[in-house]
Amino acid sequence: MGQPPRRLRAGIVGGGRGAFIGAVHRIAAELDGQAQVVAGALSSHPEIARESAAAWFLERAYTSYEDMASSEAADRNGIDFVIIATPNDLHYPVARAFIAAGIHVICDKPLALTVAEGEELVRLVEAGTTLFALTHSYTGYPAVRQARQMVRGGQLGEIRRVMVEYTQDWLMEPLETRGNKQAAWRTDPARTGLSGCVGDIGTHAQNLLEFVTDRQIESVCADLSSFVASRRLDDDASMLLRLRGGAKGTLVCSQVACGEENRLSIRVYGSQAGLEWHQQDPNTLLYKPAGRPWERLRTGQSYLSGPAKVVTRLPAGHPEGYLEAFANLYRSFIEDVRRVEVGEAPVRDYPGVQDGLRGLRFIAQAVASSRGGSVWMNL
Amino acid sequence: MGQPPRRLRAGIVGGGRGAFIGAVHRIAAELDGQAQVVAGALSSHPEIARESAAAWFLERAYTSYEDMASSEAADRNGIDFVIIATPNDLHYPVARAFIAAGIHVICDKPLALTVAEGEELVRLVEAGTTLFALTHSYTGYPAVRQARQMVRGGQLGEIRRVMVEYTQDWLMEPLETRGNKQAAWRTDPARTGLSGCVGDIGTHAQNLLEFVTDRQIESVCADLSSFVASRRLDDDASMLLRLRGGAKGTLVCSQVACGEENRLSIRVYGSQAGLEWHQQDPNTLLYKPAGRPWERLRTGQSYLSGPAKVVTRLPAGHPEGYLEAFANLYRSFIEDVRRVEVGEAPVRDYPGVQDGLRGLRFIAQAVASSRGGSVWMNL
């Protein structure tokens, strides 16, 4: 790729004032100086949309994503890609609108409300030329990339047991009845889908597990709970897992785990070594070779693999965090946008629409398993 | 209790040369200077029995536990209690022999090979006057006692989610085919029972969970595995749990988790606080009150509860470990032996024969659940 001639132009739908994830997308998109958010439909409330756009110095503010899609597509200086940072129920229609307009899409997870919507998006993306990225941001961490490389390189031997966990406590009280907007839509089946906790964070755990192990979950035996009275969706789940190739394990997710902030972790045990990573201590990867001392691999070190190094910006010991991991997905996506613009084939080194569909199937089958009394369901 | 007039006399069955757990029992029994092992049937091999007895300076060495039971019972200076440190298949006959001889018993876990044997031991103990302790040693740690006190005192509120884990890696290779005696009997159904990993360490996890939460496991949905080819029993298991009172969670145990030494840990999440404890860092208990910083409770500190303090020997910062925890069970048991000798009622502040029976039922139902395709089984 030659010297890039200009910053790319991005637009954003959703994520206005009060929505934490909007600012995360903006920072991540712009962090490496390769793109700038210049247009947005930040809210369906005109005033919030206008104020939010002004606060971000956007050049063009919309109150309708349909207008935005058509206007930007018609503008020769229109946006190169759109960021979808809305509640879940809008992922599908917004994505469809921009795909139809021929604008590349990077979308928050989960992909859509239902498996059917997800399948439709797969068809649309595969039938067209627009790029599609899904921000399973935790796969952007260098240590996670390193873990995958080590599994792929055979350093763990045959994979036997996995343990993945994602626990939080922010929904341990019925915030949805107390005016908390985030809690309201995330616990509302109409806006968030079949599942609360499994959809919101369980899918991150599932995606991380499949990414690191390079293996798909074959079947799941789940027990979902709603510990907070009056809650309409699950806020906690435990699952037994079987992976293709014979590995087994557990997946735990909870949003009522008192005291936990954002405790996402994964452990993989093979016939020759184990691995362990904790998102809250993201720059360390524990490697446990059989019969030898644990090693503490650290991001920024020269002994790491290429795929881990390329997503590191700072020398070892200068902590990189969530925003940098998120920005790593944007970096790969932006590189693909540039490739496509000059007629090269995209590399797709980020979660895509198929990963999104897998997430939706995972949600559906976990819910079905639990409703069936914890029966094994295939994915 | 008045000034104790003498050290108690203990005997031991099993645990001779090469059996690590024998030395653990001896040290734990003698640590506080309240008892001394003076007699033993340390091995069925006469030479090993003799040498082992000499190495421990025993006054009386036997090659048959039946002889030992009858001789010691007949001797007015005979042993006050017997320690059973044999492989699992001998727990039942040895215990029966000493109960019949009227000698108090402290026995390694699991209680017996089968639920039927366990029920018989319950009957024998409850029909007689001999004391019976089962060395679920992990409940001897001060931090575990503290955890139970906090749950009982309501500091966690309503218990919602639990996670208990016990992982090791010592059986990740087929040691039973390579002359390792420990591995041989622990993977042999005839000597160890229905289950390998669940019986050996899963029961510790189950016991710890029930001890700390003060709640029983109501039902279990299990998936047992034998990852090492040719192994006859499970070496790994994952389980979904439901507890009486509505809490849910997971239990994981494995002896093929590469890199893990003896990673027993428990987490309990309630509506008001969470708790976390790791056996490999035993002097710390993490307490996570809702909306406030985590607190790091440490053994030896004056802010701990009475039941935690009473089992601590050293000032804070002077690590106590596995042997001290083990000795705490002995201390309570020995105090009971002294009570009974002077006609007082025993306090039974240690795991007993009923806990042993629960462990056997847990093994049986976990195995049954897994064989049935991970169906829920009641305990």
Add this chain to the structure above:
Amino acid sequence: MGQPPRRLRAGIVGGGRGAFIGAVHRIAAELDGQAQVVAGALSSHPEIARESAAAWFLERAYTSYEDMASSEAADRNGIDFVIIATPNDLHYPVARAFIAAGIHVICDKPLALTVAEGEELVRLVEAGTTLFALTHSYTGYPAVRQARQMVRGGQLGEIRRVMVEYTQDWLMEPLETRGNKQAAWRTDPARTGLSGCVGDIGTHAQNLLEFVTDRQIESVCADLSSFVASRRLDDDASMLLRLRGGAKGTLVCSQVACGEENRLSIRVYGSQAGLEWHQQDPNTLLYKPAGRPWERLRTGQSYLSGPAKVVTRLPAGHPEGYLEAFANLYRSFIEDVRRVEVGEAPVRDYPGVQDGLRGLRFIAQAVASSRGGSVWMNL
């Protein structure tokens, strides 16, 4: 402050291709979307300057900082502030040029080569109206802000003992003789000043200590070493410290501490509580109240003080790191630039020229103490 009307325009001197700190400044300056780097004199090598400017999509590239200062000052759309990211020897002349041009300055540390240069910069800044910030970036961490608030609020009581450390290993080999440019100028007295390690990282430790404790170092008793043969400046130092108000302690810095990446940490012990913070685990602050359990304060939590919360962008458990801390200094500086532009008084909530002068005095006195055989020297 009303709605900001535009992004500020920044220029940068130094920091071109191959200089890690240049990219750090750019990201930090732009992270919150309040400024954009549009002009630069990125290198004295014209080609590197041009290529670096193109890679960052700069609008205006210079090869001379003097030209840049005069041109930008003359341009009504010129830069609002300049970033100085050169080796130490250029801090003084570059700062002087931009101050003379009336352009606000944000400069890497240390302030200058000598105390005399530093004093001259203090005079220039205090005589004029340009803002001056020094990027002692570690004071930008939320947990560090929290620590200072707790000390100021009296939660530690009387401060007694402090321990501050900054260890690395990147200079444990004579890289300066092997073509490493960073190592070359950082070990060259002409370009880096009186001291190597104390100047480079010891000043960060000194600044962090004074920031957190809100107390100045009164005197220092130092022992500087050059462990790598042929090295012209110190690569390691140990110091005894006395602080105003009676506290005492130690400062250790080393660039030959094998295995350490960027281990900056501080501990403060008072008559009522202690505090501990580690830069490599930056989102946690340990609080140790007398007679009570340690508390683990975490960034993003609602129980933190206002000054800690205001520099946090993400919910708890989403790690923020070095770039975000660095950006926090920029945020405060940019807010001051906006204030000054509308005629308001600046708040100066970031290290300034006086802090830079203290750093230079600290370097000079540590070197003098060591040369004198570890005699106490006042600062």
Add this chain to the structure above:
Amino acid sequence: MGQPPRRLRAGIVGGGRGAFIGAVHRIAAELDGQAQVVAGALSSHPEIARESAAAWFLERAYTSYEDMASSEAADRNGIDFVIIATPNDLHYPVARAFIAAGIHVICDKPLALTVAEGEELVRLVEAGTTLFALTHSYTGYPAVRQARQMVRGGQLGEIRRVMVEYTQDWLMEPLETRGNKQAAWRTDPARTGLSGCVGDIGTHAQNLLEFVTDRQIESVCADLSSFVASRRLDDDASMLLRLRGGAKGTLVCSQVACGEENRLSIRVYGSQAGLEWHQQDPNTLLYKPAGRPWERLRTGQSYLSGPAKVVTRLPAGHPEGYLEAFANLYRSFIEDVRRVEVGEAPVRDYPGVQDGLRGLRFIAQAVASSRGGSVWMNL
């Protein structure tokens, strides 16, 4: 050494009811079943002496250590060795009495009140045949033995920097004025010697440093403090160190470090690797080879060196702690007592009278350095 024919008989002076260290010595002496405490002069208060002796089931109780020395020496079934667990001022006279009686001595640290007393004990021990051990118990940890082996084996290369710390908080209030006996004698120059904190715990740090690095401290530059008003001796000290062979570093000790329990730690940095160990996490040794990941060496693992393995009783992951470390010194001492009894040469694999003298010199020179205004003093 053939099969040992009997348990050794030990006596103890001091350590009666209320003195925590007495029970530690008893447990440590008896832990491996090779010795039993049978006689004692546990207190100069006859009632306490009697009650303490009864509580330990001692066969012979004395109220005078002189009586004990002469009686036991005259008894053919008298004690094989004596344990000295008194306050510091009695170490010298008690040791002298038992050495004169030809009874082996194991004594708590520091060796005596003054360098002169220490020199006299060196003369007496070297002139006679009695064995002498000093319980610098922290050198008994397996991980500490491993660290020394690695330094000796050259795995760290040339040693450059060391950092040793021992911090506590138990004297952060003036307990000596509030009826605390331990605090009273430990802060009283007549009973504890020239120094409080340096003598009590600084000497442990000094001994540990010299043990691990296999190098002596050459000179010290110290700053001692008494932070608690009215305290007569130091309760805190910071020191610069120079070691024979060119290494440098710091030693910090404090008994007013709020929140610290018994935080003894050591770090050693060489030209090829670093090491780090923390007494409160004693079963882990961090090894930091240049350019490679840190390794986490764990006691009980087969990859450790012989000297580390031989002092480990349990499989990896079964924590051993302070009592086991203490018992390791006793084990070596007892083996020497057995050797001497059968005419073999002792191995002296434990701290001895010369180490005690070094500790006294360290105390004296640290105090002298501080009084002189932090001047370098040679040891």
